[in-house]
Amino acid sequence: MNATKPQANNTAHGNSAQPHPGSADSITRATQSFRPGQPQRQGDFRVMRRLLSIVAPLSGFLALAAFLGVLGHIAATAIGTTGAYAVARAYADPAAPLAAAITAMICLAVLRGVLRYGEQMCNHYVAFRLLALIRSRVFGALRRQGPAAVDGKGAGDFISLITSDIELLEVFYAHTISPVCIAVVYGVVACVFLGSIDPAFAILAVCAYLAVGFVLPLVIARMGRSAGSAIRGQHGSMASFVLDSLRALGETIQYDRGRDLLERLDAKSQHLTQSEERLQRSQARGQALTSVVIAVFDLAMLAMVCFAYSAGGVDVAGALMAFVTFVGSFGPVSALASLGGSLHNTLAAGRRVLAVLQAAPATPVVTGRKPVEFDGASMQNVTFGYTPDALPVLRDVSLTVPEGSVTAITGPSGVGKSTTLRLLMRFWDPQRGTVSVSGRDIRDINTADLRRVEAFVAQDTQLFHDTVRANLLIAKPDATDEELKRACRQANIHDTIMALPHGYDSQVGELGDTLSAGEKQRLGLARAFLHGADLLLLDEPTSNLDALNEAQILRSLAQDQERSSHTVVLVSHRPSTTRIADTVLRMDGGAIIDALGAPAGATGNGATGATGERSTHPEGAQACTLGRG
Numbered sequence: 303m304n305a306t307k308p309q310a311n312n313t314a315h316g317n318s319a320q321p322h323p324g325s326a327d328s329i330t331r332a333t334q335s336f337r338p339g340q341p342q343r344q345g346d347f348r349v350m351r352r353l354l355s356i357v358a359p360l361s362g363f364l365a366l367a368a369f370l371g372v373l374g375h376i377a378a379t380a381i382g383t384t385g386a387y388a389v390a391r392a393y394a395d396p397a398a399p400l401a402a403a404i405t406a407m408i409c410l411a412v413l414r415g416v417l418r419y420g421e422q423m424c425n426h427y428v429a430f431r432l433l434a435l436i437r438s439r440v441f442g443a444l445r446r447q448g449p450a451a452v453d454g455k456g457a458g459d460f461i462s463l464i465t466s467d468i469e470l471l472e473v474f475y476a477h478t479i480s481p482v483c484i485a486v487v488y489g490v491v492a493c494v495f496l497g498s499i500d501p502a503f504a505i506l507a508v509c510a511y512l513a514v515g516f517v518l519p520l521v522i523a524r525m526g527r528s529a530g531s532a533i534r535g536q537h538g539s540m541a542s543f544v545l546d547s548l549r550a551l552g553e554t555i556q557y558d559r560g561r562d563l564l565e566r567l568d569a570k571s572q573h574l575t576q577s578e579e580r581l582q583r584s585q586a587r588g589q590a591l592t593s594v595v596i597a598v599f600d601l602a603m604l605a606m607v608c609f610a611y612s613a614g615g616v617d618v619a620g621a622l623m624a625f626v627t628f629v630g631s632f633g634p635v636s637a638l639a640s641l642g643g644s645l646h647n648t649l650a651a652g653r654r655v656l657a658v659l660q661a662a663p664a665t666p667v668v669t670g671r672k673p674v675e676f677d678g679a680s681m682q683n684v685t686f687g688y689t690p691d692a693l694p695v696l697r698d699v700s701l702t703v704p705e706g707s708v709t710a711i712t713g714p715s716g717v718g719k720s721t722t723l724r725l726l727m728r729f730w731d732p733q734r735g736t737v738s739v740s741g742r743d744i745r746d747i748n749t750a751d752l753r754r755v756e757a758f759v760a761q762d763t764q765l766f767h768d769t770v771r772a773n774l775l776i777a778k779p780d781a782t783d784e785e786l787k788r789a790c791r792q793a794n795i796h797d798t799i800m801a802l803p804h805g806y807d808s809q810v811g812e813l814g815d816t817l818s819a820g821e822k823q824r825l826g827l828a829r830a831f832l833h834g835a836d837l838l839l840l841d842e843p844t845s846n847l848d849a850l851n852e853a854q855i856l857r858s859l860a861q862d863q864e865r866s867s868h869t870v871v872l873v874s875h876r877p878s879t880t881r882i883a884d885t886v887l888r889m890d891g892g893a894i895i896d897a898l899g900a901p902a903g904a905t906g907n908g909a910t911g912a913t914g915e916r917s918t919h920p921e922g923a924q925a926c927t928l929g930r931g
């Protein structure tokens with residue numbers, strides 16, 4: 303062990319963990335996180351109220367849409383009413399001129415068109431502005447919630463949520479809010495007009511509008527409730543399945559599972575089609591029911607008008623105008639009735655979107671705390687499980703990572719090595735124990751500071767469908783070309799990039815499909831070098847590399863660590879990788895079972911030879927760990 307290098311002080315502990323203050327709710331918060339396809343149950347009116355609260359910044363446009371809509375419907379009804387008036391006048395006096403009435407009707411028709419256009423323009427302006435706003439809020443919420451929000455959950459379901467679910471909300475914003483306002487205001491205007499002819503007509507109109515605009519939508523919505531909710535979940539599950547199938551196309555062909563996959567796809571699409579058919583049927587039944595109810599009320603009005611005329615309560619003009627106005631007044635309320643059929647689908651989408659927006663992050667964003675400079679990290683008695691009901695992944699783990707040290711974590715698959723790194727990144731909070739950076743509980747460190755001083759290279763490097771340069775710059779957007787190249791040389795990827803047709807401006811394909819696993823891994827490392835964080839957390843940084851690339855990267859790491867005194871925690875199964883470490887921690891059963899220094903002569907400046915590796919021990923640090931253990 304290099305005397306100038308700090309030695310990690312890591313111990314395996316018994317089960318003497320102390321509950322950490324405030325940790326009890328962290329797991330609750332984690333489980334409150336959104337799971338696509340399993341939105342938290344919220345009542346329809348609550349969902350509508352919450353969706354409405356999003357519209358507040360654009361309420362002026364919405365009010366204008368409703369105003370234009372009311373005027374438009376009044377203009378439309380007035381065409382019939384004016385016609386009825388003209389007919390009544392012509393009936394009373396065949397010589398009476400009709401030109402004024404015809405001109406008025408033409409003007410009303412043109413006005414109706416203009417008003418309708420204005421109403422639709424406002425509605426769609428509001429709807430599409432809101433969809434953009436909601437998408438940005440959903441991305442913001444997912445970013446705040448961190449990896450815990452999406453880890454282990456269906457990517458396809460998220461895609462379905464971000465695309466089709468949000469798209470469906472257009473129905474709510476463009477075709478629900480203002481139609482409801484229009485129906486209410488227009489209904490009042492129509493009732494006042496009918497009441498001015500005969501109060502009994504107004505009473506019948508109130509009953510008719512309530513039945514068609516309020517009772518029927520509820521009945522129709524109830525009929526389509528289960529289908530509407532099922533469709534949204536099934537869309538998400540279908541999207542997940544298709545995405546999975548595309549990713550596993552190679553395996554499917556290799557193991558000849560194409561037919562099986564097709565059958566499963568067929569079964570899923572049949573389920574979806576059945577739910578859609580059920581929804582369509584309930585919508586069709588709803589439309590039929592609405593037409594019947596309207597016809598019944600029309601007949602009732604006809605009877606009432608005839609009765610009033612024969613009783614001398616109204617003249618021909620009044621009777622005709624009342625009947626034509628009433629028959630032509632169902633447009634706004636019947637629009638509400640047809641909404642009932644699609645509303646459940648829309649509300650189910652709204653519920654899923656709101657579940658993302660309202661989910662509490664597993665690790666809340668911290669701001670406003672004193673900035674931190676890195677001088678080591680540690681874990682004290684950490685116990686952690688991903689879900690409250692599952693057995694903990696980590697049990698009472700304590701470790702210390704001194705500044706400038708290289709710590710390797712090794713051990714069998716699934717014992718919690720990567721989880722340890724994720725807790726150091728604060729992707730999750732432990733249920734018990736404390737994770738600290740520079741002696742401070744990381745829950746008390748600004749999230750931005752934490753991201754500045756730490757860089758995490760996961761087992762799989764995620765690349766965007768963009769250029770190599772853009773993919774690297776996410777680690778440091780203002781990096782110069784020189785910095786970019788230096789980081790890539792350190793990660794031993796510069797020459798590979800230069801051999802691509804457009805060098806750093808070459809496209810990497812969707813999810814980095816055009817690169818090998820080893821190339822992606824080296825790009826991930828280049829990002830971490832470029833980021834320049836004090837603490838590098840590397841999860842299997844060499845798992846996809848050949849011996850030559852591994853040696854070159856380890857040399858880079860060692861040189862970088864010598865030069866910049868970076869602190870490194872790396873997880874690896876490879877003795878050839880762990881031997882560059884000052885300390886090797888061996889984990890098993892969610893605990894550290896060995897914490898040992900590297901073999902004599904294996905580390906330190908003196909041992910950093912031409913290859914930059916700190917040990918030439920053939921079995922590496924694992925052998926050392928076992929030997930000492």
Ligand SMILES: Nc1ncnc2c1ncn2[C@@H]1O[C@H](COP(=O)(O)OP(=O)(O)OP(=O)(O)O)[C@@H](O)[C@H]1O
Pocket residue numbers: 453454688689695714715716717718719720721722
């Ligand atoms: N997001 C998650 N949700 C639930 N369980 C998880 C999640 N991530 C990991 N696990 C579980 O936690 C346990 C530890 O996983 P972890 O990835 O830390 O193991 P590991 O030691 O790094 O394994 P490997 O060497 O195979 O990478 C495993 O049983 C794994 O199934």
